[in-house]
Amino acid sequence: MIVITAPTGNIGSHLLSLLLESAPAHEELRVVVRDPARLPDAVRDRVEVITGSHGDAEVVDRAFEGADAVFWLVPPDASLTPEDAYCGFTRPAAKALTAHGIGHVVGVSALGRGTPVAHRAGLVTASLAMDDLIAGTGVAYRALACPSFFENLLEDADTIRETGVFTDAIEADLKAPRAAVADIAAVAADLLLNRSWTGNDSVPVLGPEDLSPDDLARIMTRQLGRPVRYERQPLDELYTDLLGYRLNEAFAQGVVDMKKAKNEGLDAGTTRTPATGSPTTFQQWCARTLGPAVLSEGTRHAR
Template sequence: MFVVAGVSGNTGSVVAETLLAQRKAVRVVVRDAAKGEAWKARGAEVAVASLDDADALGRAFAGAEGVYVLLPPFGFADEDPASSRPALIAGITGALRSGRPAHVVLLSSIGAQHPAGTGPIAALHTLEREIAATGVPATFLRAAYFMENWGASLGGAIEGGALYNALESGRKFPQVATRDIGATAAALLVEPVGSGTRVVDLSGPADYSLDDVAATLSGIVGKTIPAVQVPIDGLKGALRGMGASAAVADLYGEMTDGINRGHVAFEPGTTRVRGATSLETVLRSLLQR
């Protein structure tokens, strides 16, 4: 039995679909029973539990060969985004201690080896450490920047004629499609595991810069859309204008600065896997939504 949390999200849905297609027994974890109905119809068991409820989540994890978990993102307008992290971390690790699955795959992030200077990624550093302390064999799947993050900027870039971002325009950095994350997590779940923890880094087939994103978008829409690098404060102001709280804007500013400084990067010496989905494929599908 494989347990999949975050099944209504980008990556968890792909993990569950992939395992069901392989005729594996799957139990999905939802916090709203209605979101489990479609999975039940496809042959999955459904457990209702919030990731901050160690008791209910521990029952969902019990007896599992493998568990897929993630740290749910905070709300864009959340005035105190850090405040929800400790309860989620305690819920997940408490459930691992009581449910004792044979293996857990955590969706972590590039840069999670660092305790600070990474914005929202710092909470994943803490979660990795806390999961390691449970003694449950763990794989930390450190995914690159999601290619789907560009979805929020494409419409404005096409209408405004330029792709504005605080990322250094010529600096190539790892990016990955969420479909490749789900498929890789499913493959890691069914692999035999030893004890302790391992780190697997995941990026797409190539690294891409802001200029590359703008050039790919230009090629798809058939007009030149240049990349324009703005200062970090400009990014924060734009995020505030889109409804982000000051604290959330600060976290994204810190992460972007971390990418530009090479601090948000894969840890040297860890195993790197590359997904097959190109940036162009993801941008095309984002434009069709």
């Protein structure tokens, strides 16, 4: 049995679809979800549903009973400190992994381990500490070391439509790996279905090429058929904006520290190979996902 956490999120929904398509008949699937109504009817009929938060000890105790493998994704709670949002949320699950003798865990994490800035990278530092917590339980663990997602740009779909501008705090000419969430889900599905691996390791998912914000703007201009440009937001302004969204002060600082670390090479320490690259290009993703979001009037994307 495979347990999937966050099955209605960006990565989890893709993963669940892949597992439903490709898992052998004997492989049972169980999901942990706060609101089962968010699952499509066809999905609810094919999986066992555990209702609740996978940060709750009683919920993960029920969810992990009889399971062989777990897909672990923490939905960061911006009302908490980074440590509480990642490790605090994961501690009940770590205890349940040991109690139920789970053999394999695949988690969503971040690039940066081993770089000089990993210890001061805000949310990424907290995510890497979460990896250590899970690995310390003795399970076989694979941390999907992810860069920034293409899907982050959906937060700017309205402003791209209305003003032709998207923003971030990354240097305009800094090339870095970026990936589509569907590709990350595909790597997770393969690991969960083929559980011959042992020990603990990270699995980078780097996309097919490194791109800068200026590169993204050029590609979006071509794909969307309208001018798009990038504006870099100062880090102090980003911090003020995040506080305006009522984020926890430490969490907001964690976002700022992560952006600062990315500008200092956090994502640059892993070589792209056939094993670490992923297939979806930014051009393809724009055509399939961003284009329809930008070109449809009234689309709103919550931050």
